[in-house]
Amino acid sequence: MPTVLIVGKSNVGKSTLFNKLIGKRKSIVDDKEGVTRDAVSDRVSYFGKVFEIVDTCGIFEIPEDLITQKTKENTISMLKEADAAVFIVDGRKGITSEDEHLAELLRKSGIEIIFVANKAENERKYQEVLPDLYKLGFGDPIPVSAEQGKNIDILIEKIIEILENKGYDLERTVEEKEIIRVAIVGRPNAGKSSLFNAILRSERSLVTPIPGTTRDAIDELVTIKDKKYLFVDTAGFKRKSKTEYKSLDMYSTVRSIKAIEMCDVAVIVIDALEGITKQDQKIAGIAENRGKATVIVYNKWDLVSHARERVDEYMNMFYEKLYFVNYSPVIFTSAVKSSGISKLINAINDAYNALKHRVSTSAVNAVVQRMMMFTPPPRGLKIFYGTQVDIRPPTFLFFTNGRKVPEHYQNLIRRTIRENIYSFTGAPIFLKFKSHH
Ligand SMILES: Nc1nc2c(ncn2[C@@H]2O[C@H](COP(=O)(O)OP(=O)(O)OP(=O)(O)O)[C@@H](O)[C@H]2O)c(=O)[nH]1
Numbered sequence: 001m002p003t004v005l006i007v008g009k010s011n012v013g014k015s016t017l018f019n020k021l022i023g024k025r026k027s028i029v030d031d032k033e034g035v036t037r038d039a040v041s042d043r044v045s046y047f048g049k050v051f052e053i054v055d056t057c058g059i060f061e062i063p064e065d066l067i068t069q070k071t072k073e074n075t076i077s078m079l080k081e082a083d084a085a086v087f088i089v090d091g092r093k094g095i096t097s098e099d100e101h102l103a104e105l106l107r108k109s110g111i112e113i114i115f116v117a118n119k120a121e122n123e124r125k126y127q128e129v130l131p132d133l134y135k136l137g138f139g140d141p142i143p144v145s146a147e148q149g150k151n152i153d154i155l156i157e158k159i160i161e162i163l164e165n166k167g168y169d170l171e172r173t174v175e176e177k178e179i180i181r182v183a184i185v186g187r188p189n190a191g192k193s194s195l196f197n198a199i200l201r202s203e204r205s206l207v208t209p210i211p212g213t214t215r216d217a218i219d220e221l222v223t224i225k226d227k228k229y230l231f232v233d234t235a236g237f238k239r240k241s242k243t244e245y246k247s248l249d250m251y252s253t254v255r256s257i258k259a260i261e262m263c264d265v266a267v268i269v270i271d272a273l274e275g276i277t278k279q280d281q282k283i284a285g286i287a288e289n290r291g292k293a294t295v296i297v298y299n300k301w302d303l304v305s306h307a308r309e310r311v312d313e314y315m316n317m318f319y320e321k322l323y324f325v326n327y328s329p330v331i332f333t334s335a336v337k338s339s340g341i342s343k344l345i346n347a348i349n350d351a352y353n354a355l356k357h358r359v360s361t362s363a364v365n366a367v368v369q370r371m372m373m374f375t376p377p378p379r380g381l382k383i384f385y386g387t388q389v390d391i392r393p394p395t396f397l398f399f400t401n402g403r404k405v406p407e408h409y410q411n412l413i414r415r416t417i418r419e420n421i422y423s424f425t426g427a428p429i430f431l432k433f434k435s436h437h
């Protein structure tokens, strides 16, 4: 697992930040400077992604005259082994010679720096010291308040970005590979938390909350019939005071997008009384675009009068408004009556399996050749052969003579694959074309 160090002079807020990042109290926070503690490390989990964070405590705070060659070598090698360092300075008081000394050491080690100004809860004060902070030569710091949890999410996202740019796959540590990541998304009041609770009440389910950042995100690991599901960002729909946000829909859309990025399967919850809205279309479009599996849920089905006779009507609404994810399973639920929940769980399983399903090259070529006999490609275009090159989402590469493949013909290829090889229920199919000479 990639490792990130928290580095900074004494009393700058390293352990407070560490606690915020891991979401629990671990290292000792003390007002007195130089309180001794054990070196502490823990996992940071954020929307299903994980990395290791190490509070370097006093390692870098030994006075210059006490540093032996050996300690110097140790610190340097610790820096070399880590993937990045969060370098904290004081966003209220500005920098001192200790900061400069640390900055020099960090620069020499060549480690990637995430520059952070802590205790920056007072904007005016922060602006005053900012010119001073630039002097260290690390550019713009991320202003945070470890104590108040301000901008912690921005900091974590920055760390994740840096680690991913280094080529780390933060989502797929070996032991977590077979966990199905599920995001329950949808408009405010659609019934997301009620549905989640109904899932928890379902047969043989067991829940382990995984704290992410303390402010917001809680991922919940749920075991249902020996299968593991990580419900990402479940705290999002539990929050009750939302008055601080100007637009609920806007906020829930932003939140949904984040959750979708971290998931394998997006469960899009629609309030059956309201029908499919623009936001729902937008969210479904994003899920499709990012290659995520989708399951559509019409919730509050108990409130729909003459529900039985209206299934077709609702299916038509789905085909009309969500035609771009028409491969998704559609489930009718009542979260309050716990109906449709096992169907929903099955649909999540199916969609996940589809997302990582592989079909054989010979099958692809057999059905696509036959398709071209019945419906030849547009004039000038030749498609020679194809193969599935990837999963999550299923992705197919076709070799052509270099002519553009029009959208309608791409859709025909997708439909042919679904109808004649494997339905890939719930999963989008991505196509790539390459010219072959
Ligand atoms: N105002 C303000 N105070 C903070 C913030 N973060 C930490 N502090 C305070 O700063 C003091 C030092 O915090 P620590 O987290 O112990 O700092 P440290 O860098 O680990 O300190 P050492 O143990 O000396 O290495 C404590 O009194 C914290 O409450 C913040 O964001 N704003």
Ligand SMILES: Nc1nc2c(ncn2[C@@H]2O[C@H](COP(=O)(O)OP(=O)(O)OP(=O)(O)O)[C@@H](O)[C@H]2O)c(=O)[nH]1
Pocket (backbone or CB within 6 Å): 186, 187, 188, 189, 190, 191, 192, 193, 194, 195, 236, 237, 238, 239, 252, 299, 300, 301, 302, 303, 333, 334, 335, 336, 337
């Ligand atoms: N009759 C009925 N009411 C439901 C159903 N699902 C949810 N509700 C009610 O709808 C309201 C909103 O449900 P929540 O689960 O809080 O919805 P949410 O999508 O998590 O809402 P936000 O937290 O605002 O995003 C609550 O009063 C629920 O009791 C359902 O299937 N049938």
